[in-house]
Each structure stands twice: as structure tokens, then as C-alpha cells.
Amino acid sequence: xxxxxxxxxxxxxxxxxxxxxxxxxxxxxxxxxxxxxxxxxxxxxxxxxxxxxxxxxxxxxxxxxxxxxxxxxxxxxxxxxxxxxxxxxxxxxxxxxxxxxxxxxxxxxxxxxxxxxxxxxxxxxxxxxxxxxxxxxxxxxxxxxxxxxxxxxxxxxxxxxxxxxxxxxxxxxxxxxxxxxxxxxxxxxxxxxxxxxxxxxxxxxxxxxxxxxxxxxxxxxxxxxxxxxxxxxxxxxxxxxxxxxxxxxxxxxxxxxxxxxxxxxxxxxxxxxxxxxxxxxxxxxxxxxxxxxxxxxxxxxxxxxxxxxxxxxxxxxxxxxxxxxxxxxxxxxxxxxxxxxxxxxxxxxxxxxxxxxxxxxxxxxxxxxxxxxxxxxxxxxxxxxxxxxxxxxxxxxxxxxxxxxxxxxxxxxxxxxxxxxxxxxxxxxxxxxxxxxxxxxxxxxxxxxxxx
RNA sequence: GGACCCGUGGCGAAAUUGGUUAUCGUACCUCCCUGUCACGGAGGGGGCUGCCGGUUCGAGUCCGGUCGGGUCCGCCA
Numbered sequence: 001x002x003x004x005x006x007x008x009x010x011x012x013x014x015x016x017x018x019x020x021x022x023x024x025x026x027x028x029x030x031x032x033x034x035x036x037x038x039x040x041x042x043x044x045x046x047x048x049x050x051x052x053x054x055x056x057x058x059x060x061x062x063x064x065x066x067x068x069x070x071x072x073x074x075x076x077x078x079x080x081x082x083x084x085x086x087x088x089x090x091x092x093x094x095x096x097x098x099x100x101x102x103x104x105x106x107x108x109x110x111x112x113x114x115x116x117x118x119x120x121x122x123x124x125x126x127x128x129x130x131x132x133x134x135x136x137x138x139x140x141x142x143x144x145x146x147x148x149x150x151x152x153x154x155x156x157x158x159x160x161x162x163x164x165x166x167x168x169x170x171x172x173x174x175x176x177x178x179x180x181x182x183x184x185x186x187x188x189x190x191x192x193x194x195x196x197x198x199x200x201x202x203x204x205x206x207x208x209x210x211x212x213x214x215x216x217x218x219x220x221x222x223x224x225x226x227x228x229x230x231x232x233x234x235x236x237x238x239x240x241x242x243x244x245x246x247x248x249x250x251x252x253x254x255x256x257x258x259x260x261x262x263x264x265x266x267x268x269x270x271x272x273x274x275x276x277x278x279x280x281x282x283x284x285x286x287x288x289x290x291x292x293x294x295x296x297x298x299x300x301x302x303x304x305x306x307x308x309x310x311x312x313x314x315x316x317x318x319x320x321x322x323x324x325x326x327x328x329x330x331x332x333x334x335x336x337x338x339x340x341x342x343x344x345x346x347x348x349x350x351x352x353x354x355x356x357x358x359x360x361x362x363x364x365x366x367x368x369x370x371x372x373x374x375x376x377x378x379x380x381x382x383x384x385x386x387x388x389x390x391x392x393x394x395x396x397x398x399x400x401x402x403x404x405x406x407x408x409x410x411x412x413x414x415x416x417x418x419x420x421x422x423x424x425x426x427x428x429x430x431x432x433x434x435x436x437x438x439x440x441x442x443x444x445x446x447x448x449x450x451x452x
Numbered sequence: 453g454g455a456c457c458c459g460u461g462g463c464g465a466a467a468u469u470g471g472u473u474a475u476c477g478u479a480c481c482u483c484c485c486u487g488u489c490a491c492g493g494a495g496g497g498g499g500c501u502g503c504c505g506g507u508u509c510g511a512g513u514c515c516g517g518u519c520g521g522g523u524c525c526g527c528c529a
Contacts, residue, residue: 166529319529
């Protein structure tokens with residue numbers, strides 16, 4: 001007999017069927033037992049006459065007949081509440097120990113270390129299942145929408161090279177070249193610009209990014225970005241419009257309960273935002289207690305450089321590839337602090353969810369920006385040779401954006417932490433409590449890698 | 453790198469502010485129950501109060517350290 005899904009039982013009244021799933025709960029009344037059977041599609045009540053040695057979370061198969069429930073026994077709480085399964089045979093496919101914590105509520109009250117250690121149990125929880133389902137649907141919509149607009153998704157390497165600017169890198173020792181290291185990508189930034197130079201005029205990627213910094217409620221050491229780049233943008237507005245339309249479509253099609261405070265999204269310069277709100281990611285919701293309100297705002301005209309006290313030098317406020325608004329290289333070098341960039345962020349309810357810019361495609365301008373940040377010409381040619389080479393072989397004017405999808409999901413799903421929208425997140429010190437990573441490796445492995 | 457908060461049976465909480473036998477809910481085990489859907493009822497087992505040390509006649513409670521988890525600052529091109 002072919003398996004029937006729980007949700008399809010309502011269409012098979014008086015038919016003999018086979019169900020498979022988890023024992024969600026059992027209610028025994030001596031000679032009659034009720035089982036709430038759970039599968040990916042939901043719950044259905046199974047009735048069995050006779051004794052059963054079943055426990056919660058056992059995985060079973062049930063052969064029986066679908067019966068309409070009498071009016072007074074209908075359960076409106078579940079989708080299959082108008083019927084029940086009169087079971088003839090129940091077979092145990094897998095037994096289960098009692099769970100370390102309950103899975104029926106939203107789980108917020110349970111100490112997170114328990115939930116993270118037994119994440120595969122926590123993920124049985126309906127709330128987390130829904131989060132991952134909705135996450136998938138959103139990413140599917142993004143892919144389909146961009147495909148219709150002639151974008152191509154291209155995977156870029158995970159084993160790449162450490163770069164001097166930016167966050168701390170996760171590094172991977174090379175076996176073939178002892179003493180040398182790969183770095184995991186902080187973003188596909190350089191690769192995507194080189195794809196543009198190759199003639200992929202509209203690129204995107206649902207890209208995993210890795211940064212070895214201390215996490216927060218809205219940060220993880222590895223996270224997912226919608227990374228996107230286009231050749232020949234008319235202006236940065238083209239990129240902003242594209243991403244604005246995409247988010248509006250996502251909210252309208254997938255988040256029916258949500259509404260957007262203002263369309264088109266308001267725009268404000270960095271200077272204005274800092275003066276008015278003292279932050280570059282202001283929360284412009286009219287009612288901050290309304291969890292269905294989504295207040296998007298573009299912040300534009302970021303400074304190109306900022307003074308890094310720690311390193312006692314100028315650094316890029318976003319990244320060194322951003323196009324300055326000043327064309328005169330001498331003026332840039334003379335007063336880096338005064339230079340604005342074609343750089344914009346998208347903020348949502350007080351969180352930065354995307355950063356985009358036009359990129360510099362002129363080699364001498366690029367060199368100047370690196371020089372301001374204290375890199376010698378030799379150093380630049382060494383660290384970014386591929387990049388400068390590619391530019392010298394010709395690269396169109398281009399620009400793009402990177403959206404932190406985990407943050408968007410956390411806001412869209414009303415979650416306080418992005419850990420709630422990631423299947424297997426890490427702790428505040430970047431540990432995976434479930435799989436116990438990071439961990440030691442064997443002496444043989446160390447030796448092979450030339451590390452000891 | 454820094455600041456703050458939390459840690460009590462598997463899980464979630466309580467313990468009159470230092471007082472003698474650590475309480476409750478749930479989960480678990482045994483039994484009863486043919487209409488429950490958070491089923492109900494009866495009984496039972498399970499704790500060196502994260503760990504180490506100190507103060508005290510006496511510590512779950514106070515102090516110091518340590519381990520684990522969280523929040524924030526730094527950091528996050």
C-alpha cells in the first residue's frame with residue numbers, strides 16, 4: 001500500500017490507508033487509545049482498540065480506515081480535525097528515548113544551550129520548521145524573480161585568499177603547500193566584480209559568507225547574503241530600485257500579515273541620519289509595538305573613508321572598491337575625510353539589512369583609494385594583482401548590493417535572534433554545541449598539514 | 453579584549469533574603485479508565501542546588517575563583 005500524508009487523509013473518507021510518522025502524543029483510556037500522529041504535513045488522530053507499547057516520538061506506521069468524526073467530536077485546532085483514523089495495525093519503525101526538553105511550545109523559555117546541543121530535536125518544533133520553510137520559499141522567490149530579470153546565479157569559491165582589509169578571516173591550512181593558507185570568503189565581492197569583467201552583466205548568488213568576529217543576536221560567524229551585481233547601471237538608483245521592488249514582492253507574496261510603512265522606500269543621506277537619529281540605521285516604524293510593520297529606508301552618501309583609531313589610519317567605511325563621488329584624485333588624497341561615496345545601505349526596523357554601491361572601475365582611482373588606506377603601490381600589486389590585472393584588461397562600470405538574508409528573516413519572522421532562522425547556528429563564541437566544533441584534529445592530520 | 457545577567461531532579465520554575473527534611477509543574481516508571489485531543493485518577497523513583505575554595509554554629513542563598521550559556525561595547529572591508 002502506498003503511504004498517505006496526514007494532510008491528505010481528509011480526502012480519503014472510508015478508505016483503507018497507510019500512514020507513517022511520529023507519535024506526537026498518546027492518550028490511553030484503558031481499552032481505547034488515541035494517538036496524535038505527526039508528519040511533515042501536520043497532525044491526525046489515530047484511534048486504536050487494544051493495548052499498545054508506544055511512547056512519545058516513536059516512529060510508526062499505521063494501517064487503518066479514515067472515518068468521519070461525529071459532530072460533537074470535531075477538533076477545530078487541527079486541519080484534519082473532522083476525521084480520524086481507525087487503526088487495524090500499528091508497527092513501530094523506530095523507538096525513541098524521552099526527549100531532553102519539550103517540543104510543543106515555542107521553546108523560548110528553554111535555556112538555549114540545551115536547544116543548541118540537541119538542535120535536531122529543537123528543529124522538531126513547529127515554529128522552527130515554519131521559519132525554515134518560509135526561508136526556503138523566500139529564497140526560491142528571489143531566485144525565480146532574478147531569473148526572470150535575466151540574472152545568472154554563479155557559485156564562487158569557498159577556498160579563497162585572505163585579504164588585508166576587512167574582518168578577521170577564517171583560514172584553512174594547505175596540505176600541498178605547507179605553511180600556506182586558504183581563507184574562507186567574507187563575501188564574494190572580488191569574484192563577482194571579476195564575473196562582471198568577464199561579461200556576466202547581471203550576476204547574483206545566495207552566498208555563504210564567513211567572518212571570524214564575535215557574534216551578536218543579529219550576527220553569526222557564517223551567514224547568508226543575497227549578493228548581486230550589475231554592469232552598466234544608469235546610477236545607484238537602478239540598484240536601489242531593483243532591491244526595493246524585490247523586497248516589496250517578497251512581503252506582498254509571502255508575508256501577508258506584514259505591511260510596509262512607506263512605498264517607495266524613503267531615502268536619507270548618512271549625514272542627515274546621523275544628525276537626526278544619531279545612527280545610520282534608524283528605526284522609522286510609526287508604531288514600534290506593531291510586529292507587522294516593516295519600515296525600510298535607504299541611507300545614501302556614506303563617507304568613503306573613516307579614521308580607524310585602533311590602526312591609526314584611514315580605512316574604507318564600507319569597502320575599498322566603492323566609487324568616490326569626487327573625481328579629482330588629488331582632492332581625495334588631500335582630504336579623505338571629506339569624500340563621499342556612491343554607497344548606500346538599506347535599513348529595516350533599525351537593522352542594516354543590505355549595503356550596496358557603485359564600484360570604482362578606473363585603475364588609478366582604485367590605486368588612490370588603497371593609498372589613502374596606507375597601502376603602498378607594491379603591496380597593492382601583490383595583494384590584489386588579479387583584481388588590478390582584470391581591471392586593466394577592461395571592466396565596465398558596475399555596481400551591486402549584498403543583503404543579509406538572515407537578518408531580514410529574523411525581522412520578518414518576528415524573531416529576536418538570527419539563530420532562530422538558521423538550522424544549525426553557533427553560540428556567542430562561535431561554537432557548535434551539537435557537533436562540538438571547533439575540535440582537535442589528529443596528530444597525523446597536523447603532520448600532513450605541516451602544522452607540527 | 454572589556455562590562456553586565458543567568459546557572460536548583462531530563463525540562464521549566466519556587467525556597468519568607470543565612471536556619472535545620474530543598475518545594476511545585478511537567479517529563480519518566482507502575483496501576484485503573486471505551487471518546488480523549490494539554491484526557492482523567494492513584495501510587496512511585498529521580499538532586500552532593502554547574503564545579504573548586506572561603507566566611508559562618510549553620511550556605512541553594514554571602515564572598516573569591518573557575519566552567520557553561522546569554523546581552524551589550526570593542527570588533528564586524
